[in-house]
Structure formats: C-alpha cells, structure tokens
Amino acid sequence: MQADYVIVGAGSAGCVLANRLTEDPAVRVVLIEAGGKDWNPLIHIPVGFMKLLDHKQLTWGFKAEADPGTNGRAIVYPRGRVLGGSSSINGLIYIRGQPEDFDHWAQLGNRGWSWDDVLPYFKQAENWQGEDAEIHGTRGFLTTSPMSERPAACQAIVAAAQELGLEYRPDVNNLPPGAGDSIGWCQQTRGGRRRASAARTYLRPAAKRPNLQIVTKALVHRVLFDGRRAVGIEFSRQSGVERADAAREVILAAGAVGSPHLLQLSGVGGPEVLAKAGIAVHHALPGVGQNFQDHYIARMSAEVRGVETLNERGRGLSFANEVLRYVTTGTGMLTYSASLCAASVKVLEESATPDVQVVFAPASYKPGLIRKLDDKPGITGGPWQMRPLSRGYVLVRSPDPHEQPAINPRYLAEEADRRAIVGGLKFVRRLFAAPALAKHVVAETMPGADVQSDDELLDYARANGSTVYHASCSCMMGPNPNCVVDGELRVHGLDGLRVIDASVMPAVTSTNTNAPTIMIAEKGAAMIKAAARERLAA
Numbered sequence: 001m002q003a004d005y006v007i008v009g010a011g012s013a014g015c016v017l018a019n020r021l022t023e024d025p026a027v028r029v030v031l032i033e034a035g036g037k038d039w040n041p042l043i044h045i046p047v048g049f050m051k052l053l054d055h056k057q058l059t060w061g062f063k064a065e066a067d068p069g070t071n072g073r074a075i076v077y078p079r080g081r082v083l084g085g086s087s088s089i090n091g092l093i094y095i096r097g098q099p100e101d102f103d104h105w106a107q108l109g110n111r112g113w114s115w116d117d118v119l120p121y122f123k124q125a126e127n128w129q130g131e132d133a134e135i136h137g138t139r140g141f142l143t144t145s146p147m148s149e150r151p152a153a154c155q156a157i158v159a160a161a162q163e164l165g166l167e168y169r170p171d172v173n174n175l176p177p178g179a180g181d182s183i184g185w186c187q188q189t190r191g192g193r194r195r196a197s198a199a200r201t202y203l204r205p206a207a208k209r210p211n212l213q214i215v216t217k218a219l220v221h222r223v224l225f226d227g228r229r230a231v232g233i234e235f236s237r238q239s240g241v242e243r244a245d246a247a248r249e250v251i252l253a254a255g256a257v258g259s260p261h262l263l264q265l266s267g268v269g270g271p272e273v274l275a276k277a278g279i280a281v282h283h284a285l286p287g288v289g290q291n292f293q294d295h296y297i298a299r300m301s302a303e304v305r306g307v308e309t310l311n312e313r314g315r316g317l318s319f320a321n322e323v324l325r326y327v328t329t330g331t332g333m334l335t336y337s338a339s340l341c342a343a344s345v346k347v348l349e350e351s352a353t354p355d356v357q358v359v360f361a362p363a364s365y366k367p368g369l370i371r372k373l374d375d376k377p378g379i380t381g382g383p384w385q386m387r388p389l390s391r392g393y394v395l396v397r398s399p400d401p402h403e404q405p406a407i408n409p410r411y412l413a414e415e416a417d418r419r420a421i422v423g424g425l426k427f428v429r430r431l432f433a434a435p436a437l438a439k440h441v442v443a444e445t446m447p448g449a450d451v452q453s454d455d456e457l458l459d460y461a462r463a464n465g466s467t468v469y470h471a472s473c474s475c476m477m478g479p480n481p482n483c484v485v486d487g488e489l490r491v492h493g494l495d496g497l498r499v500i501d502a503s504v505m506p507a508v509t510s511t512n513t514n515a516p517t518i519m520i521a522e523k524g525a526a527m528i529k530a531a532a533r534e535r536l537a538a
Helices: 012-021 046-051 099-107 115-125 152-163 198-206 255-265 271-277 316-329 415-433 454-464 514-537
Strands: 002-008 029-032 126-128 142-146 182-185 212-215 219-226 229-237 240-252 290-292 300-304 341-345 356-361 378-385 392-395 406-408 441-446 497-499
Touching (some): 002 255, 012 029, 012 514, 029 240, 099 115, 152 415, 240 514, 300 415, 341 415, 356 415, 415 441
Parallel strands (some): 029 212, 126 142
Antiparallel strands (some): 300 378, 300 441, 341 356, 392 406
C-alpha cells in the first residue's frame, strides 16, 4: 500500500486533511482509521450523543487514572473510534474561543498562529447557516448553525445572566478582543436534522475521489523510519499485519491521546518513559505525551416549576411526540446539542478576560457520566476553568499497541484551578437566585443547600466532576525543548512526519475544542500544500 501521504486517524483533523490534500488529483492519500464506518443512526441524530459516550464499538473505552483531583476516581474518558472520530460522538457545540487564546499561542513563539492568522482558516472551514456576517464563512465543508430553538427555560437563564450584569452576545463566535462577561446561544455542527460530523461534511465528498484510499478497522502499531525520516506506518486488521508507505509524509491525526501514544510506540519520546515501557529509543523527544490539558466540569442543578424542561419532554407520550416531530420536520429536542446557551465570566481577580465558561441545559440528570434525565423538571449549569494551569500526561505503558496509555490531565492540581471551579459554582448559584430564574427554582438539587463553604464546594467538584472531552496539548507546538512540533506542525528532529490535531495546541483554548481542531487541520493542510509547491520549485 503506497501513497504520497499516509494519515493516521479519521477524526476531526484527519477528515479535513484527507479532503484538502486530495483536492489535487495528482496526490495520493491513504487514510487509516481504527474504528469502522459511521453507520450507527445515533451518530446522525444530534441528541444521540447521550447514548454514545460509553458505546463499546464507537469509543476507545479509555479511563483516566485515579487522581486526587477526581477524589481518587478513574473517570471514563470517551474518545471516538469511528469515521469522524470524536466529531461523531460529541455534543455538537461549535465555539471558537477567545481571540486571546490564539494570540497567546503566537506569544509562545508560534509565528503564524495569532487570532488574525487563524481566523481565515476558521472561516474557510465553515458552511454557516445563519445570517450573513463577516466573521463567518459560507463556502466551507463544515455545516455550522445557530441554535434554532430557544426553550423558555434557557431564555430565563439568559435573562438571569443579564440581570447579573452579563452582556448578551447575539453571536458567541463574534467575540472581539478584550470582551468582558457575556452570555449567548451556542452554535452547532448540525445541518438540518443531522449531525455535521467531519466524516459527513469533509470525508464523504472526498471519498469519491480515486486518489483517496480509506482503510477502516485498522490499528496502527508504529511509524516506520529510514534513519531520521518517516517512510510509512505498520498496522493490523483482520487480514493481518500490513504497512502503508508514504512517499512524502506521514501525518498523525490520532488525537491528543492517540498521537503521543503512537509516537512513543515508535520510539519517539522521553527516554525514561520509553525504557520503563520496554521500548527502544529511536529519537529522544521528552515533551511527547507531556503538557496534557483538558477542561474539568462540575455541574450544578436545580428543580424548577412553571417552565418546561427536557425531563418531561424526554419520556412517555411527550417523547413519542418529539420523535414524530423530528421525523416529520427535523426539529425539536432531538436536534439539541449538549448545551443550548453558555456564559463566559471572570471569577479570578488576576484574570484579564473571562476565565470560566458555564454551559447550560434545560434538563437535569441523575448522578453519573452517562446522562439519564431526572424524574422532576430541572435545569443544569456546568462551569469549567477556561485556561487551566494543571498539566498532565499521556504515557505509553507497554510495546503492545492494544494497551491503552496512562491518561491523566491532573485536574485541579493547581491552586488557581481549584479557586476557579469554586468561583464557577458560586456564579451558577447566584444565577439561580437572580429574579428571572428565582421565580422558577424550587430547590438546588446538586450539590444542594448543605454544601456552602469553599472547601465543601471543592470537595463536591472533585467527587462529582468529569471531563469536558477537550483533550489537548500532548504534542505541544513551539520552539522550546518541551515542545514536540514546530510552527509548521513538523516533529522536531525528524523528517517527513507531522502531527496535526488537538494535541499540538500549546495551551487548551478557552471554550470547546472541536472548532479549533478543524481550524488546525485546515491550516495544516495549507502548510503541507505550500511545502509541496516549494519542493517542486526547488
């Protein structure tokens, strides 16, 4: 099996790369995916994400290590294992982040990654379905949509936030530098009644091209090298062990868990880490798998009255009516994302911009990761620190590619992170007490009135919080010795090898990470094309 480019991982980034690189009919691409095709109907029904987070066939089944930050819990750590990757199982939220996120990347030594540099690639990706706006693109592959329904419970949340002094922003992705506390309606990766995953929007059009070969249900074992140059990959599927040779480059797009793990399996990483796992060092690169970041969320819920929530709409005859509505009109609760509106607030005195994101849903849930609706009407607000200081790791544990690596974001390891999660919970509590919501709130159900002090709120967050599914930064981009790739996303010290996915973020973006990951892949594809043109011109 031979190609110009071999891409590992058909997730958000891999699908973008496969599409963009095969736009040139003279370029041959092989795309390798460990999971299967995205045939499961729950993938394409937006609200189906609630059933996918622990799906045995569509996720990797990872668990993060037990850690003091999670009160000693080994929490489930969902990552998509299917065409589209995590874009096929996520909560469909499309928010780019603060402009300052990307200016910070540039300040860390990554030229070409400031807000002004990356905005064109955000726009290039978008097939925006809302009102025309200069901040959006309309000719891209990724269908993005405004929230088409605005339930009364969420309208009350938005009104309560404004009573607390938050600015209402009609477009959460039209955020100027230096913006203060605000609230607005989330945007979605949705086209009509269906999820707009990267597989559906980017890969499906490209799959018809004769210069793209898609290989599914194939586990990549390692990158193959000729000296310092990556020349292909070794993988296995039902037919046995095979290899795919890359005439130009190998591109790792396996995500913030998969890409560092694969580098380490290939002998690229910290010598001590590799020695402990029984892997010979091919190229010492200590930053591989380090600097790992994620957002950590702790949800607060309240029972409400006088306003309809999904708790009633999601069962019995009401749910049957919702199904009928979805089938006949493509509207209703089955088109909802994980959150419908979101607030950005500053809770730490030292922060220059909002530092906590709070996402809201017109529903409340029973305890546990997999969302089961409460019996009584309820609403939920979930804060997370936008820019956590805590950094963890993704480290190989054995030469066996079937064995999951050690995954640990080290949630709440830093004191500022602990203060931020407490401040976020206090903000939600103030919001529930604002007049627009207070008339509906019967009682706080989680954590409840008994939890009052900062220490009690922190203990609650540790015992009940979970990932926001924003794994990132484990192959950090930058010029310093702890970095893995340079500003062109090339692995330091090696030739013909790039990493292009959320793992290259120098710091996790302030909000949801799917939009920035797709931007990174758009920009990465442009860099690869530019490098190819330079080779031809030389």
